[in-house]
Amino acid sequence: MKPPYNITGKILKLVASISEKIGEVNSVHLNKPPTELRKKNRIKSIHSSLEIEGNTLSIEQITAIVENKRVIGPKKDILEVKNAIAVYDYLDNLNPYNFESFCEAHGMLMNGLVESTGKLRSKSVGIVKGSEVAHIAPPSEMLRPLMKDLFDYLKNDDDLVLIKSCVFHYEMEFIHPFIDGNGRMGRLWQTLILKDSYPVFEYLPIETLIKERQEAYYESLGKSDNTGESTVFIEFMLEIIFKSLVELLNIQNINLTxxxxxxxxxxxxxxxxxxxxxxxxxxxxxxxxxxxxxxxxxxxxxxxxxxxxxxxxxxxxx
Structure with missing residues (x-):
């Protein structure tokens, strides 16, 4: 079953603008950015995605971990970073349209952090914001059929990949298939879906712009929950994608080795x-x-x- 959303004028305009920017990126050879820029952007992606989840390590500390240097910090935070590095390094081996691959990625991302990594949760959960329950996730017995429907949509629907990646991100967050790590999995999997069609997204730090607009990110998730469709979230994420491409193109003096x-x-x-x-x-x-x-x-x-x-x-x- 196709997830509910509407293709608005704003979505069409953003898709056209993003397509134009991807063309510009390709024309100046930034579809696979230079090595040093790729490294910096990968570190920024990991830092921002984990910071959203409460990780306290700085970009400098994450850079040191990437370079196999010793870092002093909370063990849990260091393990989160090491797991994220391992998953991002493994991206080429993951299939964005395969549920088993999705579970494998969660197993790597949350290794040593929660029990039953890579497995669907077996109990009900609610998302609490402040003192209020912001979202009641579907019961555990519905998870497998819901995720099957979502992957079927991703593989078979004729809508553009740009739109489907946003829909998947939202719907996965709504379903909340794992006991923990759903937020970082949503951001990671959208990157993987986009990367499959547009290589530039592998090293584009979309997560950094999400972190800068974290309140608006959660607000768009909440509005989509309230309306029962992902339209608002699609518009928000397409804006983020467009701005990330603009920032990449604003980099001056790119020297390819x-x-x-x-x-x-x-x-x-x-x-x-x-x-x-x-x-x-x-x-x-x-x-x-x-x-x-x-x-x-x-x-x-x-x-x-x-x-x-x-x-x-x-x-x-x-």
């Missing part, structure tokens, strides 16, 4: 053979000599194979 160019072109060439001319056509800002050095480096380091010689040479990623 040879590794950045090689990794980026892999997403374009995929498993097909290509020539130096085709590689150069994608990076008009570099010289043919630089293109030759890039491909020589990639070949010598086992990243690509080559066929032919001189002007007839063709390359393919391993």
């Amino acid at each position: 040879n590794i950045d160019r090689i990794n980026l072109f892999k997403t374009i060439a995929k498993n097909d053979y290509f020539t130096r001319k085709e590689y150069l056509k994608n990076f008009r800002e570099i010289s043919s000599a630089t293109a030759s050095r890039d491909l020589k480096f990639a070949f010598e380091n086992g990243l690509i194979e080559k066929l032919g010689d001189k002007n007839t040479t063709k390359y393919k990623y391993r």
Whole structure:
């Protein structure tokens, strides 16, 4: 069954604006940002998503953990960060349209933090805000059919991925399938859904903008609960996605290294053979000599194979 929501004029306008920004991102080679920017954004994503849940570690402390340095802090907070790092590093192995993959991710994210990680809750829960119960989640016996319906919608509905990712985020939060960790799973899984169609979202710190507008985030969830549909939340999340792309495009003086160019072109060439001319056509800002050095480096380091010689040479990623 399709979750209830309406496609408003605001949603259509935001989808068009986001699509335009994704085109701009691709044109300036930011669909897979440079290595250092990817690292910084990944750390910001982890910091913001966990801070929303009460984690006290700073960006500097999380950076130290990423770099395998010793950090002094609450054991639970350190474990939350280590788990999040492990899951984000594992993203390429997760299938956004697979329920078992979803449970696997929860198991990694909440490992050592709660019992029955990766398993649906077996008791009823309510979400308390202040002194009031803000949301009563569906009873445990309804969880499996509700999640099956949600994944069926995600896999089979014809609506745009941008919209479906927001719907999934909201509906998963509403269903509250796990005893804990639902908020961070909602944000993680929306990133994974978007990444599957648009690689730039893997390293886009959407969570940072959610943290900056945390009150509005929960307000949009509450309004959607009250109306019985996710329309308000879809509008909110599309605004967040649009602003995150604008911020990425506002970064000045992006210098791609040879590794950045090689990794980026892999997403374009995929498993097909290509020539130096085709590689150069994608990076008009570099010289043919630089293109030759890039491909020589990639070949010598086992990243690509080559066929032919001189002007007839063709390359393919391993």
